Amino acid sequence: MTxxxxxxxPGPGVASYRLVVPSxxxxxxxxxxxxxxxxxxxxxxxxxxxxxxxxxxxxxxxETTVIQLFVSAGEDIIGYCAVHRYRRTVAGREALVLRAEAxxxxxxxGRGATYGFGIQRAIxxxxxxxxxxxxxxxxxxxxxxxxxFCKYFPxxxxxxxxxxxxxxxxxxxxxxxxxxxxxxxxxDPLVREVxxxxxxxxxxxxxxxxxxxxxxxxxxxCNPGYIKGHGLVVVVPITFGxxxxxxxxxxxxxxxxxxxxxxxxF
Numbered sequence: 001m002t003x004x005x006x007x008x009x010p011g012p013g014v015a016s017y018r019l020v021v022p023s024x025x026x027x028x029x030x031x032x033x034x035x036x037x038x039x040x041x042x043x044x045x046x047x048x049x050x051x052x053x054x055x056x057x058x059x060x061x062x063e064t065t066v067i068q069l070f071v072s073a074g075e076d077i078i079g080y081c082a083v084h085r086y087r088r089t090v091a092g093r094e095a096l097v098l099r100a101e102a103x104x105x106x107x108x109x110g111r112g113a114t115y116g117f118g119i120q121r122a123i124x125x126x127x128x129x130x131x132x133x134x135x136x137x138x139x140x141x142x143x144x145x146x147x148x149f150c151k152y153f154p155x156x157x158x159x160x161x162x163x164x165x166x167x168x169x170x171x172x173x174x175x176x177x178x179x180x181x182x183x184x185x186x187x188d189p190l191v192r193e194v195x196x197x198x199x200x201x202x203x204x205x206x207x208x209x210x211x212x213x214x215x216x217x218x219x220x221x222c223n224p225g226y227i228k229g230h231g232l233v234v235v236v237p238i239t240f241g242x243x244x245x246x247x248x249x250x251x252x253x254x255x256x257x258x259x260x261x262x263x264x265x266f
Contacts, residue, residue: 015073044103047197068117079104081114095133134238139231142198150215152246160218194231
């Protein structure tokens with residue numbers, strides 16, 4: 001496996017970050033990477049076979065795949081964030097679609113670390129393709145993921161705090177239908193059969209009981225089967241305004257945590 005440390009400042013317990021492009025590795029190195037990541041993955045999620053993991057994370061049918069590895073001081077991989085770019089026709093226009101899979105071992109969660117890399121990749125793609133519509137498409141399998149999306153991005157679908165148009169929903173369905181995960185129920189195309197079941201930390205279980213958080217209540221109402229690996233379709237328009245606000249919110253949060261002015265969410 002080859003890679004280079006990224007310039008991101010590591011969070012608590014993370015000694016370094018490394019970037020890997022699987023397509024640039026030989027077959028043996030790809031297999032080694034896949035098995036190391038799958039071993040970490042199995043401590044974060046259940047319900048996914050090795051072959052399914054490889055087809056989603058290492059060798060998806062995407063134009064590009066870039067993976068950020070989270071590495072401990074002992075040189076162990078403790079998490080990953082894989083970001084993929086696809087090309088689709090959306091609402092009659094050629095568009096780019098970003099997708100991602102991410103996870104951190106339980107002791108390192110709660111600081112939104114994987115989202116920083118995702119936001120960086122979104123900004124990079126928008127700078128490369130300023131005139132092309134770009135969407136992030138997620139099928140989120142846990143309240144903690146949806147909570148972080150709502151916290152960082154001012155515009156996303158669906159949202160408990162925003163009005164949406166029929167076109168917003170149509171785009172979300174069109175994007176979801178262009179990928180393999182089937183709908184759980186034919187009459188609800190916004191909940192997909194993903195199969196990734198989060199192995200929850202105590203903090204994540206506590207978050208699930210926070211009925212004072214509209215995003216938590218909304219997610220559980222829309223996707224009560226998340227405990228079975230069902231994923232809620234979430235679409236984020238990758239516009240300069242949307243990702244810059246997300247980046248500023250993320251940087252502000254990191255600064256406040258580092259200075260002790262804020263505790264991690266969970």
